[in-house]
Amino acid sequence: MLSACSVAWLYGRFLRMQKAIEVVYTRGVLKPLETLELEEGAQLTLLLLPAINEHAQEGYTYLVARDHPRRRQLYVKERNLTVGQLVRSIRADHLLPADAAERYDLPLAAIEEALAYYQAHRELIEAEAEAEKRYLLEKGYPLEPQDLS
DSSP states (O other): OOOHHHHHHHHHHHHHTTEEEEEEOGGGOEEEOOOOOOOTTOOOOEEEEEOOOEEEOTTOSSEEEEOOSSOOSOEETTSSOBHHHHHHHHHHTTOOHHHHHHHTTOOHHHHHHHHHHHHHTHHHHHHHHHHHHHHHHHTTOOSSOOOOO
């Protein structure tokens, strides 16, 4: 078991290495580590990722651009989540904006901003989704789950 002092030292070391430390929260949503409070016997899983450069975009508070070889759509700030991924999840689960804000632990204004961005840039986002499908097929990844029967 790591003491709070050990965890703080590790956290500081990882930050100096320019690694982002994230933890898995409920429902599989990753979000930045802000505080770490562990009860005795609790387990923690750290996921170490290279630092990601985010570029603020004029007119947006919660959306940012990132350097990516195949994507031009915006991402949700400080999340590994594109607007397209967020909107597809909201639609697939039939969520109202307030419910999506709670599920993704985001302000309602962030969800509304993402939905507005999606409407304004729908063609780009859908074209990128199709390009991603083609890329995965070219690499030999199955797009549909295998029949387990």
